[in-house]
Amino acid sequence: MSPLISCQDLFELLTHRPTSQLVVDCSFDLVAPAAGWSAFQLGHIPGATYIHLENDLSAPRTGMNGRHPLPRLADFVAAMRARGANDGSLIVVYDNVDGRYAARLWWTIRWAGHAAVRVLDGGWRQWRESSLPFETGEPQERAPGNFSSRASLERVVEYEEVRANLDTQKALLLDARAWDRFRGRNETLDPVAGHITGAKNRPYRDNLKGDETFRDTSELRDEFEQLLAGRRPEDVIHQCGSGVTSCHNRLAMELSGLSGSAMYVGSWSEWCSRPGSPISVDEG
Template structure:
């Protein structure tokens, strides 16, 4: 499972009771922050642990670091110990939103050097449609003593973006938000509409088929290389509204064999909090 990205419902169904598999439920609603835990309490994949996007996959907010800043290393290690994570165990994350929140878990594990985390392709909906095992019981596992450290080569900050704006050879920003929000229209989550100058738009939902699973590696590779042209994937910086759906694009690039892109965790919600930073609207 080293450096994996996706697992199928068939795979998880076969390995659900394995002691080296840790299933995490990261269902979330951006408009109702407690909805994920409520739905988890009603029903979840057998043995799954609930992980809160707001409290455990995000850190303290200052008003200038975005809506979902990365958590502290102390907070991440606390979460991993609660889940019983060790370096030889496999983490499988799922949600009910096409993988957008599960991809955040996947990216964060890579950020701290754990490559044994994958997203459940098709998520909760596919699991239910196939009548697989669910439960209301809460799992109980011994805490681990794992201690990880961040790999900051996988992310960039606002100063990096400002330094490289306009230098297409060094950096290409790709915005994962819906096209209307990218253009600066219908903005309901952040106080300013628009996008970072020079950004391209790749709506994260375009990574999925009509049935909610990821497109094939070949199809994703063709679509992403059409968008990016001949540039090196390592020059790509993924962003979105708050650093969540950008991880979905990073996951899609990995599936496509395009490795090395980075995340701007603060994303638009951080960028637009400083009026001195430039903003573009339209296509």
């Protein structure tokens, strides 16, 4: 099953099989954490519910675990149940930007062991530009679901494994941030600029066309294989600033048939908070 679903295909499902899926809006703004919920109330896909990046998809910060650490599995399961998710649900996720938050939710649902999850290609922008119906206000009341955790479908690596990889160079560390943040020229979210020593840059925006739908899978596969340079997909570790946009690269690789790469959720925001972490800044 493709990790993506088109707006038209979702509309058909909502029209003919309205109870077969759960649609979840996870729109967010890193500098205005309440903005996603406000945007949801102004307009959302009919029947959709809302989930919050920092309240539901992240654990509390300690100052040493990054800006969006993984939630406790039990807490995430409870959040999904509260929104009506069932073990048999097809869960369709979207956001109102470029898919970065939807990708984090897609990845987290798979981390909990639920395979039937898809990202709406083009998100809210494509839905509105397709002149499809929408609702306003708060989400509909729904009965709690029976969503449960199963064997994880995603692999997580921790700080220590990334640190050890600096010596072994077994895995390719891919940083999904924009090039200026990667090179240390522009940093507004974290206290230290630069990147993890040895990482390569793959800005997540390179996965998208101008309309914010995903590019052709053959093009994406060719580009990732060039970065892999003979490595297996399983030898890729994704990271970014805080474990959000890195999920977009993970999604793009899955879309391209390159499955099995891992996620360093703590990412740069955790790395730069740990004393002695090797840091590089590109000159020139």
